[in-house]
Amino acid sequence: VAEYEDGAWQNLRVEPYGPMQINPANATLHYGQSVFEGLKAYRNEAGELLVFRGDANQRRLNESAARMCIPEVPEEVFMEGMRKLLEVDREWVPRQPGCSLYIRPFIFAADDYLGIRPSRKYTFMILTSPVGKYYAKPVAVKVETQYARAIEGGTGSAKAAGNYAGSLFPALKAQKEGYDQLLWTDGKTHQYIEESGTMNVMFVINGTLITAPTTTGTILKGITRDSVLILAREMGFPVEERFLPVRELEESLLSGTLEEAFGTGTAATVAFIHLINIHGKDYLLPEKSTNAFSDRILKTLDDIKYGKVADERGWIMK
Numbered sequence: 001v002a003e004y005e006d007g008a009w010q011n012l013r014v015e016p017y018g019p020m021q022i023n024p025a026n027a028t029l030h031y032g033q034s035v036f037e038g039l040k041a042y043r044n045e046a047g048e049l050l051v052f053r054g055d056a057n058q059r060r061l062n063e064s065a066a067r068m069c070i071p072e073v074p075e076e077v078f079m080e081g082m083r084k085l086l087e088v089d090r091e092w093v094p095r096q097p098g099c100s101l102y103i104r105p106f107i108f109a110a111d112d113y114l115g116i117r118p119s120r121k122y123t124f125m126i127l128t129s130p131v132g133k134y135y136a137k138p139v140a141v142k143v144e145t146q147y148a149r150a151i152e153g154g155t156g157s158a159k160a161a162g163n164y165a166g167s168l169f170p171a172l173k174a175q176k177e178g179y180d181q182l183l184w185t186d187g188k189t190h191q192y193i194e195e196s197g198t199m200n201v202m203f204v205i206n207g208t209l210i211t212a213p214t215t216t217g218t219i220l221k222g223i224t225r226d227s228v229l230i231l232a233r234e235m236g237f238p239v240e241e242r243f244l245p246v247r248e249l250e251e252s253l254l255s256g257t258l259e260e261a262f263g264t265g266t267a268a269t270v271a272f273i274h275l276i277n278i279h280g281k282d283y284l285l286p287e288k289s290t291n292a293f294s295d296r297i298l299k300t301l302d303d304i305k306y307g308k309v310a311d312e313r314g315w316i317m318k
């Protein structure tokens with residue numbers, strides 16, 4: 001925990017998990033001035049906890065904060081908070097395979113007032129919890145063409161709490177229909193695939209990896225997405241960062257040129273997609289080949305995260 005008051009972050013400390021007091025007029029409760037991050041630490045053979053790309057999460061937290069008029073959390077405060085927590089957590093994170101430590105940094109307005117203006121006080125917290133695998137089996141997704149997750153000029157590229165609140169209603173509707181996740185399309189024409197609710201999405205069509213660019217400000221700049229693109233390019237795998245039309249996705253399913261589809265995210269790592277619903281029609285994906293790109297990339301990522309291979313890219317913090 002750290003508090004922002006009089007222009008500075010202060011009082012950095014570790015507290016046991018438990019309830020906290022909040023005033024009914026707390027600005028976050030009313031106006032949603034709140035941003036967060038999600039990252040993980042993995043235990044290596046020697047028993048140490050390795051944090052994957054924590055610096056990237058720190059930068060993204062501050063980018064989100066800037067969009068929501070929240071003051072930056074300096075790198076030293078973020079890293080010092082993480083270090084203090086890892087010291088405590090090192091002792092009790094289970095040693096089971098597949099288990100990791102989920103780390104949730106977040107910042108929220110701490111002023112008590114009714115009225116629309118940025119808060120003058122904020123609280124920064126990091127919450128941790130051991131987790132297992134997110135999706136045990138391949139997921140079924142539905143292309144959403146009625147509701148929008150983000151629009152150009154909005155807050156889609158920020159990891160802002162309200163983005164998730166607005167997504168609940170359509171996501172729940174899809175779940176009731178039997179789908180695990182939505183594939184969001186652009187908020188204007190609903191003709192191009194953007195991302196899913198908790199993951200960026202990637203497609204292998206005719207041997208090329210295709211994923212939406214993050215230049216429009218409507219898509220979260222996923223750190224797993226970035227890692228997969230870096231590794232794919234290193235492997236010499238053809239990559240195209242471009243908007244995939246829903247129509248092209250449907251044609252690739254009909255003609256059999258869609259080889260793989262998967263989501264990428266901290267929680268899910270790589271989540272294989274086995275079914276896509278487009279305009280009310282379910283399409284099953286073909287069986288994955290034994291040398292599937294998504295399987296290879298998942299293994300490469302896991303080897304780096306669990307410290308099984310050398311950290312050539314500076315992605316690991318102990």
Ligand code: PMP
Pocket residue numbers: 038195196197198199200220221222223224225264265266267
């Ligand atoms: N998109 C959204 C909307 C998300 O919530 C997440 C999870 N943070 C992602 C993509 C994936 O981002 P990352 O790989 O950094 O976890």
